[in-house]
Amino acid sequence: MRHPTPTDSSDALEILAYADGQLDNDPAARARMEALLAADPALAARAHAYRAQTDALREAYAHRTAEPLPSRLTGALETRPRSPSSTRSIGRVAAALTLVLAGMAGGWVLGRAWDAPLPQAAWSADGLWDQVDGLVAATPTGTPGNATEQPLEWLSRQLSLMLRAPDLSGLGYTLKDVRAVRQNGVAMVRLSYQAADGAGLRLFLRPRWQQDEAPLQVAENGDVALAYWLDGPLAAAVVASRSGPEIRSLAQAVRRAMSGSALLPAGVQEPIPFPAPGPTPSPTPGPAPVPADLADGGGHHGDTPANGLSTPGNALNPFGTTGSEPGVVTPN
Amino acid sequence: MDDVKWLMAREIPRLRRYALALINDPEQADDLVQDCLERAIRKRHQWRRHGSIRSWLYRILYSVFVNQSARRNRDRRTLTLEQSPALPSAPAAQEHRLACHDIAEAMARLPAEQRAALALTAIEGLAYDEAAGVLGIPIGTLRSRLARARDTLRTLHEPLPQSAVLRRVK
Structure with missing residues (x-):
């Protein structure tokens, strides 16, 4: 034809x-x-x-x-299908919520098995919000594997390395809490630190089964930033209320602190001191003896009711999900 | 969250262009973009960040387009877009003799699924695999649609001869 x-x-x-x-x-x-x-x-x-x-x-x-954009199209992006309370008086609470979400994202980063590297674009800052609904499906867990084992002991066994909570006192942070959490089915350890001024920092650690390393990656969301990296058998993420450059240098310092004293070949050093020394309530058997403001949000915003933020169905939960905190269980 | 909106806002010009290629009517095309953006905002938590936000938005726009076309077609008691490869050739055959001088008009006569494939690759510049992902079809299907679209377009679109261009000056 x-x-x-x-x-x-x-x-x-x-x-x-x-x-x-x-x-x-x-x-x-x-x-x-x-x-x-x-x-x-x-x-x-x-x-x-x-x-x-x-x-x-x-x-x-x-x-x-x-062509110039019609205003109805730019306006379409302002549609708020489910608006969280817009009251200004809860601004501080909202800021704390941001940290909660970012803290979850820190675990999310590790839970996503990013050994298989995701495209760089996948880690720009705004993703923190989108990741939330994946997190709330996280399963609560005790210390993985063995209910009586301490989180860091478990992690050390996974790594075949001696591991203790890195000493961040040089950075002005003291350890407040160590927990086992599980996200996307991946078990990991979450360490919460607090500075004298109340600023919080969270460090997520999980084992992996590769020996390669990956350079530090940074993502920001508003006033919260996240940095993560791979160190051989250990994947790590740091979350804090900092700017991108600040979180980068902070994470570099954390990484140094861990390579210096926290990660030691098995059998070379003394048994794991757990919990880490410091003016911290020990996670002893029983209910979590941790400050309430650290129990959920790593809340560093003074007296903001961080606990309330993790209440299911909380009005501040912008996604209306039924739980805003990944599975968290105090080691016992 | 504002970051997501910002990322989406950057894609609006491209979405408008894609929509115009799908619907050869500027107003209706912007309606389509608006529906797409509203839906994208509602569903933004579904963007898994495993691809570009651009592809994700193209996908939403196309799916809104298909749904709306299906609704329109149902009203006209005709088949839906995806069901009938035979459907498109009917009007195309009727109008076959009338070559279009305007390639956009020629585009409008293509079957919608071919139009969508051609717009994504030729106009929007997507790679084949990305375009296939947007349309939710295997890459082989995309390639044969493209080949058919281009051949049909070639028969429909005849650029004006130079003398006609001169005569046509308004």
């Missing part, structure tokens, strides 16, 4: 793919096609016609992207 070559023949599809630039990343296929076109003027003309068509299409619609 009208078509000189059957539309669906593999050659026709290859020519189109070539003309569409889809072979640009495949030098062999591209060279093969160029040889084919050089030998056959009819095919070359066909490729040329495809490209001319593409140019005509682009030109025909180019004006659209240059």
Whole structure:
């Protein structure tokens, strides 16, 4: 009929793919096609016609992207399907909530088995919010594996390395709480630190089974930032109410502190001191003897009711989910 | 959250262009974009960040488009878009003799699924695998749709001869 070559023949599809630039990343296929076109003027003309068509299409619609945006479209983004309370008086609570969410995201980062590296773009800051609904499905857990084992002992056994809570006193942080948490089915240890001014910091650690390392990655969300990295058998994430550059240097310091004293080859050093020394209530059997404001949010915002934030169905929960905290169980 | 909105806002010009290629009517195209954005905001927690937000928005826009077309078609008691590869060729055959001088008009006569594939690759510049992901079809299907779309477009679109262009000056 009208078509000189059957539309669906593999050659026709290859020519189109070539003309569409889809072979640009495949030098062999591209060279093969160029040889084919050089030998056959009819095919070359066909490729040329495809490209001319593409140019005509682009030109025909180019004006659209240059037009000013109708306000109804920019306004469409302001639609708030489920608005959390907009009362300004709860601004501080909202800030604490942000930290809660970011803290969950810290665990989320590790829970996602990012040994298989995700695209860099997947870790820009705004993801913290989107990750929340994945977190609330997290399963509460005791210390993984053995109910009587302390979280860091469990982790040390997983790593075959001696591990203790890194001493961050040089950074002004003291350890307040150590818990086993489980997110996306991945067990990990969460350490909560607090500075003298009340600022919180959370360190998430989980075992992995590779020996490679990965450089520090940083993500920000509002006034909260997250940094994570891989150190051989250990994956780590730090979350704090800091700017990106601050969290980076903070995380670098944490990483140094861990390589210095926290991670020691098994059998070389004394048994794990747990909990870490410090003016901290020991996680002894029984209910969590930790400050209420650290129990859920790592709350560093003074007297904000961080506990209330983890209440299921809390009005502040922007996603209306039934739990805003990943599974957390005090070691016993 | 504002970051997500900001990311979405950056894609609006492209979404408008894609919508215009799907619906050859500027007002209706913007309606489609608006529906797409409202839906994207509602569903933003579903964006798993395993792909670009651009592809995700294209996907939403296309699915809104398909749903709305299906509704329109149901009203007209015709088949839905995806059901009938035969459907598109009917009007195309009727209008076959009338070549379009405007390639956008020619686009509008393509079956919607071919239009969508062509717009994503030729106009929006997506790679085949990405476009196939947006449309939710295997890459082989995408490629044959593209080939058919381009061949049909070639028969429908005949650029004006130079003399006609001169005569047509308004």
